[in-house]
Amino acid sequence: DAKTTQPNSMESNEEEPVHLPCNHSTISGTDYIHWYRQLPSQGPEYVIHGLTSNVNNRMASLAIAEDRKSSTLILHRATLRDAAVYYCILRYLIQGAQKLVFGQGTRLTINP
Amino acid sequence: DTGVSQDPRHKITKRGQNVTFRCDPISEHNRLYWYRQTLGQGPEFLTYFQNEAQLEKSRLLSDRFSAERPKGSFSTLEIQRTEQGDSAMYLCASSRRLAGNNEQFFGPGTRLTVL
Numbered sequence: 006d007a008k009t010t011q012p013n014s015m016e017s018n019e020e021e022p023v024h025l026p027c028n029h030s031t032i033s034g035t036d037y038i039h040w041y042r043q044l045p046s047q048g049p050e051y052v053i054h055g056l057t058s059n060v061n062n063r064m065a066s067l068a069i070a071e072d073r074k075s076s077t078l079i080l081h082r083a084t085l086r087d088a089a090v091y092y093c094i095l096r097y098l099i100q101g102a103q104k105l106v107f108g109q110g111t112r113l114t115i116n117p
Numbered sequence: 118d119t120g121v122s123q124d125p126r127h128k129i130t131k132r133g134q135n136v137t138f139r140c141d142p143i144s145e146h147n148r149l150y151w152y153r154q155t156l157g158q159g160p161e162f163l164t165y166f167q168n169e170a171q172l173e174k175s176r177l178l179s180d181r182f183s184a185e186r187p188k189g190s191f192s193t194l195e196i197q198r199t200e201q202g203d204s205a206m207y208l209c210a211s212s213r214r215l216a217g218n219n220e221q222f223f224g225p226g227t228r229l230t231v232l
Binding site: 046047048049050051054090092103104105106107108109110 | 121150152157158159160161162165173208210212220221222223224225226
């Protein structure tokens with residue numbers, strides 16, 4: 006399974022932007038990059054995904070390097086509710102469906 | 118849409134006992150996944166169903182583990198002869214067939230403690 010590398014932890018202040026990096030140097034041409042996050046005592050929730058182009062949605066933006074070997078999740082204005090573990094995942098297909106291979110993720114702390 | 122539900126939320130058992138967990142996916146989601154998460158680690162894939170067919174099993178799923186989805190709706194995960202190493206959070210997720218993104222929706226998990 007293709008692997009991703011993320012910092013173990015990051016810290017930011019409320020209402021400031023947060024850039025969460027992810028390295029995936031062994032990514033293949035058909036792998037999508039997905040981000041999920043897990044709030045305390047909850048199951049993971051989908052944040053965003055992309056293949057080659059940068060993507061935006063209501064939760065975040067995803068910036069993908071031109072060689073696709075790295076990506077950055079951007080939270081434009083962090084709130085206390087964004088404190089969570091963020092997982093960068095390469096979509097791995099089994100018979101047409103996703104198998105998510107999680108790493109250890111980045112634990113994001115937001116200071117008030 | 119009530120989301121993915123799991124039952125029970127917590128289970129404490131003694132080593133050697135059998136336990137069974139239930140997952141109810143979002144209605145109309147034909148794909149269902151089980152993951153296991155130990156403290157401080159990300160979830161690990163266990164198995165996957167498309168409708169009632171179990172299409173993939175991880176090597177993590179030893180002979181003591183069995184999962185079913187008999188009518189293509191809810192699923193059960195049974196662990197026989199539990200061991201202390203089975204203590205973990207067991208997560209269920211579901212998704213539907215869509216072009217492009219197959220976002221998985223996760224339930225709250227069942228936390229198993231084996232004494």
